Amino acid sequence: MSESTEKKLDATGLFCPEPVFRTKIEIERMQVGETLIVSADDPAAEDDISRWVTRTGHELVNMSKDGNVITFQIKKVK
């Protein structure tokens, strides 16, 4: 069995800027190289989270939409 380095954060039902704030806290708790999957349904989260990830030098590996829910795959780089 491979060791899981993927964490999940359900930010659905939360409004801007709470999804990005919760993302920030989770990322701070993680080790470099680990990945966080964030799901959010506030439309503002798309910009907020992707911009925050870029500004803080982490990697937005993937972003997808399923209905209202946006899923971000973020890798902690530093």
Added chain:
Amino acid sequence: MTTVTNTDVLSRVGNTSLVKLDSLSHNNTEYFAKLEGNNPFGSVKDRAAYWMIKDGEERGILKKGKSIIIEPTSGNTGIALTGIANVLGYKVEIVIPEKVSNETKEIIRNLGAKVFETSDDLCPKVGAGTDQSIALATSIASSRPDTYYSPNQYANEANFRGHYEGTGPEIWKQTEGKVTHFFTGVGTGGTITGIGTFLKEKNPNVKIIGCQPQQNHLIQGWRNFEESAKPDLFLKRENVVDDWVSVDNNEAFSVVKEVFEKEKLLISPSSAAVYACMKKYPIEGDACVVGIFADDGRKFKSVYATQNVMTEEEFDNILKEAKHMSELAY
């Protein structure tokens, strides 16, 4: 059941000292400082916190054993709300900008609140500093309305009423109705509109003067209206302000030691900014001038050392010698 109106500590909220500032007074112009650091949790914000909790309890939206109080604050409201909530048995969560002094954050944590620190890069479109904290506290509370009670000092009428029914009448009584000029900074606008409205009802000729800090200032609790929005509470009655006076960080910090040497008061950056404004604002003839000193200087050791106002050793000595340092409830 313990409520906000029947506890010993809370009976000490308000009725703070008004002391004459000999260093500014001359001939028939007398200057006074209203020492809000005399409140049990150390600042003018004890009034807003007390009145907002009282209002929440009276309206039945703050429930013992069920509600969590959440509030965005630049410091003193966090201390006041947490202190009062502790006495009453409520849980508190405080949202605070990360650049607020470590002493302040430590006091809030030690009083038992959960502290969330916000940074300006979180959600740039909402603004800087406390605007980030306001947005986060609002989002946390609005998605869980059954659990959270957010007093929201930036829009809560109880904040205004604390000054309209408390501080304003105190100043009127303490000056025997002689007050002619009133100076204070603006954060939520509760102090300036509450006191200003009351004083103008008593005497429409009283001049209400707002102090404006520079942009990117270091005056905890104040807002510069070019970089931060005017709060709803202030907007409702902003016409009560007759005039504005600007003050920069250097002007404020440069009077901290002067005020200690001349008045034996250890004052906070915002009190220093009010003193600097009163000092430079032209007032002629007979006058009775009152300024709000929102808190004393005891929380600002690291700020004063960083800003080269005084060394930590000097601070410790001044703290021992300073007058009017009341005993706090923490």
